[in-house]
Amino acid sequence: MNKCSAYNRVFQHFDEDKDGKISALELCRCIESIGGGLLMEEAETVIESLDSDGDGLLGSEDFVGLMESGSEEEKIKDLREAFEMYDTDGAECITPKSLKSMLSRLGESRALEECVVMINQFDLDGNGVLNFEEFKDMMIH
Numbered sequence: 001m002n003k004c005s006a007y008n009r010v011f012q013h014f015d016e017d018k019d020g021k022i023s024a025l026e027l028c029r030c031i032e033s034i035g036g037g038l039l040m041e042e043a044e045t046v047i048e049s050l051d052s053d054g055d056g057l058l059g060s061e062d063f064v065g066l067m068e069s070g071s072e073e074e075k076i077k078d079l080r081e082a083f084e085m086y087d088t089d090g091a092e093c094i095t096p097k098s099l100k101s102m103l104s105r106l107g108e109s110r111a112l113e114e115c116v117v118m119i120n121q122f123d124l125d126g127n128g129v130l131n132f133e134e135f136k137d138m139m140i141h
Helices: 003-014 024-033 040-050 060-068 072-086 096-105 112-122 132-140
Strands: none
Touching (some): 003 024, 072 132, 096 112
16 A cells, blocks of 8 residues: 555545545544544644645645644554554564454455455565564655
């Protein structure tokens, strides 16, 4: 999965009403669904600062700008938090089972065999799981 397709999948998940835009309410709900917190005012400020066409919503290009903003340190921190969401058993790795579980929570049903194939694409050491460095490489490239 390249960076653009990863951003697109996240964008589609945030876009609850599938109108091709993310509203402040959708942004708040999705941040909440992954264990974060964002006040409506904060979401509106984020959207206002990135909204390229002035419609009060984030389009996919605006969303990529949001995802790519911030320092390298912030990006690594965000990736670590995302990695921990997939690492459901605390083993410091993403297993096919934990990937299947997380994708299911995001509304994307996959067979365990498909998850094995997905992990194998980025499993550099061949151990059948993704460690943080492999996950980071997958998300950045």
